[in-house]
Amino acid sequence: MGTMSLGTLLAIVVPLVVVAILIAAAALLLVRRRHLRERFGPEYERTVEGADSRLAGERELRTREKRHDSLDIRPLQSSVRDRYSRDWTNVQGEFVDRPEDAVHDADRLVTSLMRECGYPTEGFEQQLEDLSVEHGRTLEHYRAAHDIEALSTRHKATTEQLRGAMVHYRALFDELLSDGGQARHARA
Structure with a gap:
């Protein structure tokens, strides 16, 4: 009874890997959400409330960031x-x-x-x-x-x-x- 079968080992390891991936994805989502909240302030809630879903609102805000990055915002003399x-x-x-x-x-x-x-x-x-x-x-x-x-x-x-x-x-x-x-x- 000393060795585990490959099937048993996979039955243990695969769910653990899936759980680890889900935890990492959730953590990334939370980091992105915090970034957007800090960056956009009250506009974050306004945009999310006006969107079909929180994810759609956040996608809209990320699109705004990308457009903003392409602008030539320059310092004033x-x-x-x-x-x-x-x-x-x-x-x-x-x-x-x-x-x-x-x-x-x-x-x-x-x-x-x-x-x-x-x-x-x-x-x-x-x-x-x-x-x-x-x-x-x-x-x-x-x-x-x-x-x-x-x-x-x-x-x-x-x-x-x-x-x-x-x-x-x-x-x-x-x-x-x-x-x-x-x-x-x-x-x-």
Whole structure:
């Protein structure tokens, strides 16, 4: 009774190997999930909730990372950052007398800054996706500002909403301006 048959040995070893592979796959999935949560912040939950499944949402986020890696996000020269800061100060000063115009100008200035940093600006949804990779924590500000800007285009935004839009635009503007000092790419 000293030796095990090959069949018995395989019956023990094969399930152990399968279990080890499943554990390794689950660990990899958890590491990837943590990476996406840390990278995208609140945008992680928003994307996953809007997808058919958690895996589909995570696949979408990884697709965004790959696209972002292909972009030429470049650092801004200090003179360019200074110019944008002055332009923002001018837009903010315009708010007192012409709040709707100031909000439209703030939208254009943020879009211009995005372009200057190397982000494509060919549509709001694509802008959100591209920005989400590095700026997921300020995207809600950008969405809110954009919604108010759309209201103001139809002259349906209150002064308080317009003031809020300026604050929201400023959050993304400041982050882009400060992050514009370094070129950043996805960390695989």
